[in-house]
Amino acid sequence: MGSDKRVLATHVSLFTALFIFWQREGFISPFAITRKTVMAYAKIASIATYHKCIRELDEYGYIRYQPSFHPAKGSFVYWPDWNKS
Numbered sequence: 001m002g003s004d005k006r007v008l009a010t011h012v013s014l015f016t017a018l019f020i021f022w023q024r025e026g027f028i029s030p031f032a033i034t035r036k037t038v039m040a041y042a043k044i045a046s047i048a049t050y051h052k053c054i055r056e057l058d059e060y061g062y063i064r065y066q067p068s069f070h071p072a073k074g075s076f077v078y079w080p081d082w083n084k085s
Contacts, residue, residue: 006060010044014053015062017041022079030066032074 001007001015017038025031035050044050058065064078 001062004060006056008053010042010049010053011057011062013042014038014044014050015057018057018063018077022077027079029079030064030076031079033077034074 001012018033020041021033021038022029022031035047039045039047039050042050044053054063054065057063061080064080066076066078068075
């Protein structure tokens, strides 16, 4: 991420928050998240910024994001397997 010029501080903050959630789930992929909780961990106040950053992390290949569009269900984040060729 350090050499990726597309990545900003908000991306790193969000990525770090997602890593914490992944760790708490026992490093199992996929893991469920809720926008409100992840935003609090990442210190992101704007819903638009959150959606932009999570979409871009998905586009850049750092995560795979599967939104649920359901208020009671969490969205899923898949952690890539960087060991694959």
